[in-house]
Amino acid sequence: MAGVQSDHDKRKQISVRGIVAVESVVEVKKSFNRHVHYTLVKDRNVATPRDYYFALAHTVKDHLVSRWIRTQQYYYEKDPKRVYYLSLEYYMGRSLQNTMVNLGIQGSCDEALYQLGLDIEELESLEEDAGLGNGGLGRLAACFLDSMATLGLAAYGYGIRYEYGIFAQKIKNGEQIEEPDDWLRYGNPWEKARPEFMLPVNFYGRVEDTPEGRRKWVDTQVVFAMPYDNPIPGFRNNVVNTLRLWSAKSPVDFNLKFFNDGDYIQAVLDRNQAENISRVLYPNDNFFEGKELRLKQEYFMVAATLQDIIRRFKSAKFGSREAVRTSFKSFPDKVAIQLNDTHPSLAVPELMRVLLDVEGLPWDEAWDVTVRTCAYTNHTVLPEALERWPVSMLESILPRHMEIIYRINHTHLEQVAKRWPDDMDRMRRMSLIEEDGEKRVNMAHLSVVGSHAVNGVARIHSEIIKSDLFHDFYVMNPEKFQNKTNGITPRRWLLLCNPGLSDLICEKIGEEWAVHLDQLAKLKTWAKDPNFQRSVMKVKQENKLRLAEMLESEYGVRVNPASMFDIQVKRIHEYKRQLLNCLHIITLYNRIKKDPSAPFTPRTIMIGGKAAPGYHTAKQIIRLICYVGRIINSDPVVGDRLKVIYLENYRVTLAEKIMPAADLSEQISTAGTEASGTGNMKFMLNGALTIGTLDGANVEMAEEMGNENMFIFGMTVEEVEALKKKGYNAYDYYNNNAEIRQCLDQISSGYFSPGNPDQFKDLTDILLKYDRFFSLADFDAYIKMQDHVSEIYQNSSKWAEMCIYNIASSGKFSSDRTICDYAHDIWDVKPSWEKLPAPHETVS
The missing domain is CATH 3.40.50.2000 (Glycogen Phosphorylase B;)
Structure with a gap:
């Protein structure tokens, strides 16, 4: 477009994106051609633009791998406290350009492809978005991973490798149509499958006593969790952390009787049921849907992740020798687990189950380890978004966990009763088990009780959870509650874009x-x-x-x-x-x-x-x-x-x-x-x-x-609360404001939908009769402020x-500031601004 500097020229000149050295351009071209030939088995006569994207991705990944391995070696040698971020969503987007920017090789790659007669922007556009999240919560997790790597924290993201991410939205005749997001159809050049680290996850079954006096979960159905590792590069510091995403795999063994029964085909087909666990991301944002598959997803991620965390804890090199840690007293000193909303809240009873039933810790010691290890971030105050799982579903799918939750609740309510004797209403409000109607487990309450720190994600939000959502818990344990205002990574959201x-x-x-x-x-x-x-x-x-x-x-x-x-x-x-x-x-x-x-x-x-x-x-x-x-x-x-x-x-x-x-x-x-x-x-x-x-x-x-x-513009939180108490009548605003009246009359009469005059009557009904969010009360202030915007x-x-x-x-x-706050106030780890040696440099 006339007057707009070409992106090729602009990206070359920005020094923070990396210096373009002649030798590095030659090296990129050589590596690119090698991948076209030896990785993709193509030549320039038959290669497609998508092939060139993959060749470029593999070329860039070559620069990552040695840094990735060296980072993990460094963590093993130093044995720092590790941070584990558990999230059911990671809205990563594309990786190619972000990786080039963080490694400082974008200029060289740009110039190399320019010399090869290829348009790097066209190739970048062929990368599928990794849409493994719904919105803000998942995108925040992605920004946090970038910052944790940039700050040199020994940090790991854990989640699910959904085969289908957030749906692709088409708008046809004004209507949203959902199409499957088959983001893996061409493969993912960034991930590395790790079948050698596949782990079993159990469901269903029953619980029995063992001769040693422990409880044992038996007769379970097993699903395997296969890890796929994704590199997370820090900005220009040679640190590459790991995002490990789990994919569900059916057990490989077959019962030989199926061959005799002639039902072998059905046996093979039944295996797919297990693999549905990681098939698709639930496309809900700020809304809880109590589906059995969703509960299985949550437990699947948590169970596999905790096995991995405990394996790493036990096999760490510490002191001057390799050894196996047998004492879990040091677990909270070496492990920090952050629950990104309540989706991973089953980590609390799962860690308790492992410590009690597998490691043989007494209850009080196991509970102390669990609480000091886990921390919980709340992301919403909307009641419809808070997870409340039916007790009957938990008893069926996770019977041992339901026993543990009951005991956690019993001990917790004993402490409440000690502090407020005979206050039955408070006991009801603070219970992890909700008894009105169908019995349910309030997962937010479980997360608060099972964590040493609870934070909101903006100062006003953190005040609301203290004064309203978790007020009773705040009064009981004010020291738990903190604020951590969210942030964004400046690398993607300014430098790159x-x-x-x-x-x-x-x-x-x-x-x-x-x-x-x-x-x-x-x-x-x-x-x-x-x-x-x-x-x-x-x-x-x-x-x-x-x-x-x-x-x-x-x-x-x-x-x-x-x-x-x-x-x-x-x-x-x-x-x-x-x-x-x-x-x-x-x-x-x-x-x-x-x-x-x-x-x-x-x-x-x-x-x-x-x-x-x-x-x-x-x-x-x-x-x-x-x-x-x-x-x-x-x-x-x-x-x-x-x-x-x-x-x-x-x-x-x-x-x-x-x-x-x-x-x-x-x-x-x-x-x-x-x-x-x-x-x-x-x-x-x-x-x-x-x-x-x-x-x-x-x-x-x-x-x-x-x-x-x-x-x-508009009402403050206090004014909204006052309006709720007084009673909100939208018709007052409709009758007193001619512009509101004209808008709503046009919508309800079919002015904008002449083919179907009643098309939007339900929306005007919501605005006038059922609006929990007081749109008409803020209308006048909004319009006046918009007029001021136009004037300015x-x-x-x-x-x-x-x-x-x-x-x-x-x-x-900046998410760097946010992560520094988490590191200091919750995880007790220190960010390191030092660079690790580059792959060609000697490690001191």
């Missing part, structure tokens, strides 16, 4: 910011400098031009690149209030139609995100946005002053294109509902301004940059100054 801005920052303040993001604060010196403002806005405009080009080619909608790019991308959920955004869109449309000659700040409004397949309201919200967009985009009176685009199949790779091009970031959840948000941080780091409520990390963002550099956007110098302040205030929101 926004090379123009990265280059500009390097020119001003040097290159250290990539690992010390707080250095961005130095940019505040130039916030009012007209030349720097122009440079920042020029980069923004180039990014907008690229996105506009993509929108035209993929959606057939030509947008005005000078318009404000107003973006809301996240999972579709009522609490995130995409409906409120839609009401603003309709309001803008109505204003243009009412007075087409009035001055208007042009906007291109983009909304994207996936709805859980069974979440009818979320799917209706998508449909409404698409229908509204269809009417607006085809209205000649509106022209290019307002465009509405629904971004299909929002995922990590698309986010990397969107964040650098955004002008306005919509973070408009009802105060007290969003735990933290990390999309808000990505937009901020890339120089987008935020319109938002005082919810989640928005509160701390406002503190860092000053309220004057954000567009804050017309003042290009003021807008640029605010953008620079956003970028310069992002330092706190």
Whole structure:
């Protein structure tokens, strides 16, 4: 595109991405050709672009492997305390470019492929996203892995290698269609299968006493967990950590009687049932679905992981000799287990089971080891998201664990009774077992009781869990509760995705910011400098031009690149209030139609995100946005002053294109509902301004940059609570605000769905009768603040100054800072900023 510097040239010139040395370019070309021939068994006559992607991936992986092996050798020699991050989701995205950036070889690879007549960007685009997560929780886990490696922590991620990740979303006639995400269909060049470390995981069966007086779980069904290791490179420090993902495999033995019975074929087919455990990621975000397969997934990951952790603990080299640790007293000194939400909470009873039944520890000692080892991160306060497993299901699938949970609860309630005698209501509230209706195990309560540290993920969220969700537990053990505000990795979310801005920052303040993001604060010196403002806005405009080009080619909608790019991308959920955004869109449309000659700040409004397949309201919200967009985009009176685009199949790779091009970031959840948000941080780091409520990390963002550099509107948490107590009547707002009334009347009368006038009546019913998230109560404040946004956007110098302040205030929101806080306050480990020797260097 005219006026946009080629990515090849731009990526070559950014020094933090690695110096382009002639010898390294020659080496990359040689290695690339070797992989085309010897790994893929192709030549240039028959090789496809995908073959070239794989050849490049293997070339880059060659640079990883020796560092990977050496890192693990270093950990074995030094025997540090190890951190184990347990998460059922890792939203990794693509690995190729991130790996090149972290190793410092992107420039050499870019130049080598350029000389070979290949386009590195085209090859990068052929990599399948590793979509092993739903949204923020999984993406946070991916950022944390990057930071743990960059900080030199002996850390391991553990999860499940889902054959099918988060579904691919298609939008057809405004409707979300889910298509399977067969991300492994061409293979995954980054992983290494480890069948030699396959481990058994047990289900069902019964429990009996042993002659030694222990309990023994017998007559179980066995599934094997096969590990696949994925390298996690730190940034320029030669550290490569491991993400180990488990895949379910059926036991290989066959009962010979099947041959005699003639049912051999059925016996083979039945093996597939076991392997379903790792077949597919549940596509739910902030919603608990009590399915048996999901429980099996959770236990499968936990059981395999704990066997691996204990094996490593026992076989560690310590002191000056190799030995086997037999005493578990030192286990919490050598092992930290972080539970990423309640999905891995079965780690608590599973660790107890192993310590009691296998290792023979007495109960009190086993419990002390377990609590000092485990820590729990809470990610939501929404009641529908909290896991509560039926006791009957646990008794059937995990009978020994249910016994252990009962005993944990009994001991816990004895302590509650000692502290508050005769307070039966408190006992009921604090029990791990909920007795009203079907008996269920409250997994959040189990996680709190079984951990030495409990944290929320933004300061306001951590206060809410202390004052509301876990208030009784906080009163009992206040020392357990902490805050760890989330962060994002600046490597992927600035250095990789926004090379123009990265280059500009390097020119001003040097290159250290990539690992010390707080250095961005130095940019505040130039916030009012007209030349720097122009440079920042020029980069923004180039990014907008690229996105506009993509929108035209993929959606057939030509947008005005000078318009404000107003973006809301996240999972579709009522609490995130995409409906409120839609009401603003309709309001803008109505204003243009009412007075087409009035001055208007042009906007291109983009909304994207996936709805859980069974979440009818979320799917209706998508449909409404698409229908509204269809009417607006085809209205000649509106022209290019307002465009509405629904971004299909929002995922990590698309986010990397969107964040650098955004002008306005919509973070408009009802105060007290969003735990933290990390999309808000990505937009901020890339120089987008935020319109938002005082919810989640928005509160701390406002503190860092000053309220004057954000567009804050709406009720606070306290005001929301007061409205709940008083009673919320949406009709009061409908009757008193003409713009609200016009919007809702248009939606309910079929203005946007002329073929089916009742299409969206359920949405207007929700807004007027059942809205737990008070959209209409915040409507007026939202519209007024949006008007202020439009006014400021017309003042290009003021807008640029605010953008620079956003970028310069992002330092706190690095995942490096978050991980340093976890390391110091929860895991008791020390980050190491030292580089390990490179593979060609001698180890001292």
